[in-house]
Amino acid sequence: MKFGIVVNEGPYTHEASDSAYQFTKAALEKGHEIFRVFFYHDGVNNGTRLTVPPQDERNIQKNWTDLAETHNLDLVVCIAAAQRRGILDENEAKRQGKDANNIAPGFRISGLGQLIEAGIEADRLVSFGD
Amino acid sequence: MTMDEAGAPNGEAKKFLYVNRKAPYGTIYALESLEVVLIGAAFEQDVELAFIDDGVYQIVKGQETDGIGAKNFSATYKALGDYEVTKFYVEAESLAERGLTADNLMEIMYEDEDDDWAEKPSIKIVNRAEMAEIMSAQDVILSF
Numbered sequence: 001m002k003f004g005i006v007v008n009e010g011p012y013t014h015e016a017s018d019s020a021y022q023f024t025k026a027a028l029e030k031g032h033e034i035f036r037v038f039f040y041h042d043g044v045n046n047g048t049r050l051t052v053p054p055q056d057e058r059n060i061q062k063n064w065t066d067l068a069e070t071h072n073l074d075l076v077v078c079i080a081a082a083q084r085r086g087i088l089d090e091n092e093a094k095r096q097g098k099d100a101n102n103i104a105p106g107f108r109i110s111g112l113g114q115l116i117e118a119g120i121e122a123d124r125l126v127s128f129g130d
Numbered sequence: 131m132t133m134d135e136a137g138a139p140n141g142e143a144k145k146f147l148y149v150n151r152k153a154p155y156g157t158i159y160a161l162e163s164l165e166v167v168l169i170g171a172a173f174e175q176d177v178e179l180a181f182i183d184d185g186v187y188q189i190v191k192g193q194e195t196d197g198i199g200a201k202n203f204s205a206t207y208k209a210l211g212d213y214e215v216t217k218f219y220v221e222a223e224s225l226a227e228r229g230l231t232a233d234n235l236m237e238i239m240y241e242d243e244d245d246d247w248a249e250k251p252s253i254k255i256v257n258r259a260e261m262a263e264i265m266s267a268q269d270v271i272l273s274f
Contacts, residue, residue: 006272041162080165084158112169119270120144120175127273 003027004118005037008129010045011060012053017046020128021063028071036074036118037064039107041129044087047077049104061104068106075107076114144269145176150185151273155200160188163274164206171213178217178268179210180261186224189253191236204236211240211252218253221261 005024009016024034039046051061068075077087083096089109093101103109119125148167154160170177181189188207195202207218218238225231232255241247256264265271 008274040166041158081162112166113173115166115272116146116170116173116175119146119272120173125270125272 001027002033002035002121002123004035004122004125006115006118006125006127006129007037007039007043007046008041008127010042011051013042014130016128016130017043017060017064018058020126021060021067023126023128024073025067028067034071034073035122036076036114038115038118039075039077040081040112040115042081042085043129044077044082044085047075047082047087047104047107047109048102050102065104065106073106077103077107077109078115079109079111082109143175145178145267146170146270146272147178147180147265147268149180149182149265149271149273150188151183153184154188154193154204155195155198159274160185161201161203163272164203166272166274167210167215168206168213171210171215177215178219178264179215180219180221180264182221182224182261184224184228186220186228186230186235189218189220189235189238190230191234208236208238211238216240216242216250216252219256219261219264220253222255222257225255 005020007017007020011017024037028034046061046064049061053059064075067073087103088096088098088101089103090101092109148163150160150163152159167177167179193202193204220235235253238252239249240252242250
């Protein structure tokens with residue numbers, strides 16, 4: 001089956017991102033296809049490479065990045081939600097006149113159309129959040 | 131595939147339902163849900179909105195946000211008819227549980243192109259069982 005995944009909460013405060021990660025990983029291991037993982041609302045905060053969780057805790061951003069590298073996953077951070085919350089890639093930082101960017105490897109910033117497209121293309125769109 | 135080419139694999143439009151469950155202010159979910167609806171309207175899919183739980187407050191009339199410094203985006207719901215978003219299902223039980231009636235809701239209208247552009251109300255009050263049927267008829271549900 002072809003899944004689309006939506007992550008609506010940031011890391012650590014809510015379990016939503018962990019659940020989405022475990023679901024995505026399990027689906028891939030079972031041979032399913034993940035069309036895209038879309039990060040919305042505070043979910044965009046999963047895509048910053050500047051988090052430094054304690055060493056004995058899971059690193060949620062790195063989990064996503066590693067999964068993306070292993071399975072060639074498309075991790076998309078919503079641009080409108082990202083701009084509100086300070087998640088920038090190199091192009092956006094330049095365009096907005098900011099002195100730094102923080103997007104994590106494996107993630108890309110794009111528009112809400114990517115969420116709608118995931119709904120259209122996937123057999124099932126599965127949302128994680130409150 | 132570009133955004134313009136996006137369509138259901140068989141060429142048919144999919145049925146999208148946006149379920150609004152939270153009050154318009156206090157959290158950003160309602161505002162960002164509306165942003166998805168506006169973008170989604172450009173994709174020529176079937177779009178319907180549902181308002182349940184505190185989500186019914188999103189379309190209550192007379193919203194005034196100066197005191198909290200937040201943007202009042204309630205007028206946007208009234209403009210959705212121009213984007214062919216014309217079905218607003220509001221759950222009767224959610225209204226009643228909050229002491230609200232249909233009279234407390236904004237007047238949200240659309241022009242029916244199949245009926246000589248007659249102005250018709252977009253809001254339809256449905257009960258919980260009917261809402262469950264509406265949900266089960268969808269291809270994609272986005273819940274905010």
